[in-house]
Amino acid sequence: MDTQPVMLFRDVVKVYPLPAGDVTALDGVSFQVDRGEFISVMGPSGSGKSTLLNLMGCLDTPTSGDIFISGTRIGDMSDVQLTNLRRDRIGFIFQYFNLFPLLNIIENVTFPLMLKTGKGVDPERGREVLRSVQLDDKLFTHTPTELSGGQQQRVAVARALINDPDILLCDEPTGNLDSKTGAGIMDLMTELNRKGTTIIMVTHDAHIAEYSRRTVRIADGRIVA
Amino acid sequence: MIFWEIAKRNIRLHLLRSTLAMLGIVIGVVAIASMGILGNSLVLSVSDSLHTVGDSVIVSPYTGGGSGFGQGGGAAGSTSLKITDQQFQQIKRVVAPNIAIPVLQTSDIMKLGVGSDTIVAPIYGISPDDLPNLVNLKAGDYSRSDSGCLVGSKFADDHNVKVGSRISIGTDGDLGTLRVTGIIEERGISFDISTDSAIVVTQNWFDTTYNRIDYDTVVVKVNQGVDSAVVKTTIENQMNKRDKVVSVMDSKATLATIFSAFSAVTTFVSAIGGISMIVAGVSIFNIMMMSVTERIKEIGIMRSIGTQKREVMWMFMYEAAILGVVGSVIGGLLSILTGYAVSALLLNSTKYLFVWSSATPIIEGVCFGIVISLACGIYPAWKAANLSPIEAMRHE
Numbered sequence: 001m002d003t004q005p006v007m008l009f010r011d012v013v014k015v016y017p018l019p020a021g022d023v024t025a026l027d028g029v030s031f032q033v034d035r036g037e038f039i040s041v042m043g044p045s046g047s048g049k050s051t052l053l054n055l056m057g058c059l060d061t062p063t064s065g066d067i068f069i070s071g072t073r074i075g076d077m078s079d080v081q082l083t084n085l086r087r088d089r090i091g092f093i094f095q096y097f098n099l100f101p102l103l104n105i106i107e108n109v110t111f112p113l114m115l116k117t118g119k120g121v122d123p124e125r126g127r128e129v130l131r132s133v134q135l136d137d138k139l140f141t142h143t144p145t146e147l148s149g150g151q152q153q154r155v156a157v158a159r160a161l162i163n164d165p166d167i168l169l170c171d172e173p174t175g176n177l178d179s180k181t182g183a184g185i186m187d188l189m190t191e192l193n194r195k196g197t198t199i200i201m202v203t204h205d206a207h208i209a210e211y212s213r214r215t216v217r218i219a220d221g222r223i224v225a
Numbered sequence: 226m227i228f229w230e231i232a233k234r235n236i237r238l239h240l241l242r243s244t245l246a247m248l249g250i251v252i253g254v255v256a257i258a259s260m261g262i263l264g265n266s267l268v269l270s271v272s273d274s275l276h277t278v279g280d281s282v283i284v285s286p287y288t289g290g291g292s293g294f295g296q297g298g299g300a301a302g303s304t305s306l307k308i309t310d311q312q313f314q315q316i317k318r319v320v321a322p323n324i325a326i327p328v329l330q331t332s333d334i335m336k337l338g339v340g341s342d343t344i345v346a347p348i349y350g351i352s353p354d355d356l357p358n359l360v361n362l363k364a365g366d367y368s369r370s371d372s373g374c375l376v377g378s379k380f381a382d383d384h385n386v387k388v389g390s391r392i393s394i395g396t397d398g399d400l401g402t403l404r405v406t407g408i409i410e411e412r413g414i415s416f417d418i419s420t421d422s423a424i425v426v427t428q429n430w431f432d433t434t435y436n437r438i439d440y441d442t443v444v445v446k447v448n449q450g451v452d453s454a455v456v457k458t459t460i461e462n463q464m465n466k467r468d469k470v471v472s473v474m475d476s477k478a479t480l481a482t483i484f485s486a487f488s489a490v491t492t493f494v495s496a497i498g499g500i501s502m503i504v505a506g507v508s509i510f511n512i513m514m515m516s517v518t519e520r521i522k523e524i525g526i527m528r529s530i531g532t533q534k535r536e537v538m539w540m541f542m543y544e545a546a547i548l549g550v551v552g553s554v555i556g557g558l559l560s561i562l563t564g565y566a567v568s569a570l571l572l573n574s575t576k577y578l579f580v581w582s583s584a585t586p587i588i589e590g591v592c593f594g595i596v597i598s599l600a601c602g603i604y605p606a607w608k609a610a611n612l613s614p615i616e617a618m619r620h621e
Contacts, residue, residue: 059529059614080533087531094618098526102234107227114227115531121227159530 004071006166006198007033007056012065014051014221025051027221028065033167033200038193040209041202043218052218053202057090057169058082070166087115091160095172097152099144099159105130106140109158116163129158133188150181157188161197168192170201174208186211228536232543235516246512247552249505250598254556254590255563256498261586262564264491266577268484273413280453281417281476282445284308284316284460287469307439308471312464316471319463320445320456326355327440328418329431333400335424336393337384346380347423348394350431358446360420364388365407371430373406379421381408392424400434416476417444453477495586499593506597509548513541513605524609525617534610541606542599549598557591 014026025048033039043049054060055067058074061082067074069089074082086092099108106126113122130140133154144152153173160168173189174182190211193199201212209215217225236243286306308316308327317325329350336343351359353369360375365388368374376386386392386405394400409420432438445460447453457475464471517524524537564583568575577583 054615057529083528083531083533086529092530094526098522098618100231100523100526102231102238103227107230111227112530115533115536163531 005032006035006070008068010066012062012067015063025221029223031216031223033198035198036196037214038199038212039214039216040212041216041218042209047218048221049202049218053171056200057092058086087112088163089166091165091168093156093160093170093173095175097156099152099155101144104141104143105155108155109162112159113162129162133158149177150184153177153185166198168197168199170199172203173201228540229543232540232547235544236547242512243548246508247548249508250549250552250594251556251559253502253505254553254594255560256501257495257593258557258560258587258590259563259567260494260498261491262583263567264494265583265586266568266572268487269577270572280447282447282453282456283417283474284443284471287472307441308443309439313440313443315463316443316460319459323448323451323456324358324446326359326444328442328444329428329437330441331435333394334396336398337386349418349423349425350428351425352428361410362407363410368406368427371427372404374403375407375409375425376405377409377421377423378411416479502593502597506601509545509598510601513545513602517605517609521612521617521620524612525614528614529618538606538610541609542602545598545602549595553591553594556594557587560587560590
């Protein structure tokens with residue numbers, strides 16, 4: 001079994017240069033995420049959660065320090081390499097689902113796979129993943145706007161899983177759902193984690209955070225617990 | 226290709242504005258192509274009208290300005306400047322072995338039969354030996370006798386003149402009566418002599434009747450393989466050594482100048498059509514920018530889940546390409562119809578529409594439409610591709 005951390009932050013600093021003066025969003029953050037973990041990241045507004053999420057998602061690079069994704073250092077990567085890393089190793093789940101309205105459900109789900117293979121829609125693989133997130137077969141050819149919020153989030157989860165990523169990165173995954181639907185999504189997350197998927201979830205909701213096995217608290221750009 | 230599919234669907238989603246943008250391209254292509262077709266038809270039409278049997282060099286007395294084009298049908302007697310026989314002999318000598326043909330010209334009253342109206346028509350005096358080198362007949366024979374004459378085809382049609390008809394020249398026929406021996410083929414507008422509405426008599430009859438010994442024009446028929454510009458220069462060098470006594474016109478060069486002028490006019494009117502294409506391009510640019518602005522968040526999501534910049538760029542370029550290609554092709558097809566209509570209305574002829582040179586402006590218009598569309602799509606596509614994924618995802 002691979003014992004290498006899926007994600008490793010080593011003394012990461014992120015500074016935003018602004019006209020009014022530099023703003024330090026993250027100040028010497030170090031932590032690691034092991035394979036199969038389910039972590040929630042909590043913290044008040046302005047604590048550096050979004051910056052941390054952007055760095056974990058390889059959408060940004062640190063000012064100093066090192067970040068490793070499955071042993072690969074991202075600091076020196078080009079935009080093309082970072083994009084490929086996001087496509088192949090990271091699955092994103094957003095608060096507002098963020099499905100593509102011009103594509104049907106199967107096309108939405110297989111979109112990252114199409115990016116990876118350079119081929120057209122693979123409906124078989126799309127159906128397989130959609131069934132794994134318990135979405136009704138008859139919805140597969142619908143467009144996102146024809147689905148409920150809970151159904152859309154299941155599609156978003158399926159899209160995040162399609163390329164078998166090392167990490168599932170969730171940004172307030174239940175923030176736009178009612179509590180019952182949100183609980184259904186969290187049950188799905190728990191089930192995915194039980195099957196071995198590594199999950200990092202950013203949330204404000206302490207109740208939702210209880211689904212994770214470990215909670216990282218952040219305040220003023222530092223990990224406090 | 227999923228990005229091609231997204232581009233198509235986005236156009237369908239915003240069908241009205243996409244159609245309006247395409248309409249701009251359609252109008253631009255139609256404007257450019259139909260102006261080009263009109264210009265080309267005009268050139269072909271003029272080319273057909275200008276009669277040139279081989280290259281000619283036309284020598285006329287220097288009148289102080291102009292080279293004498295369009296003298297056919299005019300009253301040569303209105304000017305006292307002529308080419309003397311001595312000058313003609315000089316010209317004949319320097320242009321040999323090319324043939325130099327002296328031409329006499331006037332206009333006079335004539336009557337075509339008892340009871341018919343009196344008309345005025347141009348009269349050319351040309352030696353019977355030279356006539357076959359200058360005009361072709363569609364009926365009858367060349368006149369060798371001083372009592373015979375040839376008539377132009379329009380003259381014959383307008384006045385119902387046939388071979389054997391008689392024409393009385395002068396008031397009450399006091400200058401004599403001539404028998405029509407042949408009818409000259411239609412020559413259209415010509416640089417040397419315009420015979421369509423004229424009669425051609427023998428030089429001898431002309432000299433005797435009008436008491437003229439000097440010539441109005443000398444037409445030099447340039448042999449095949451000889452550069453008419455060289456002949457023109459040779460004549461000028463010989464005749465205008467001290468003073469400018471003759472004007473020399475090279476029909477080939479003049480024709481080239483005329484076509485060049487038509488070409489410039491065609492280019493100019495097509496350029497005016499091109500302005501509408503630029504406006505259409507601005508419209509494409511505008512809707513592409515709108516498309517990018519509306520989809521900033523979508524672009525951010527795409528980028529965050531692994532879409533490369535170049536793929537985002539292609540997605541928008543496909544949109545611009547679809548608008549450009551569809552608009553340009555429709556415009557190209559419509560320009561055949563408008564070219565037909567414009568040619569029919571302005572030239573009263575559509576026979577020049579279905580020739581290869583008329584297809585050129587259509588192809589140019591279509592290509593220009595596509596290029597403009599793609600060019601106007603580049604910046605919006607580039608802007609979309611280079612959005613920061615983080616900033617784009619924050620966009621509301």
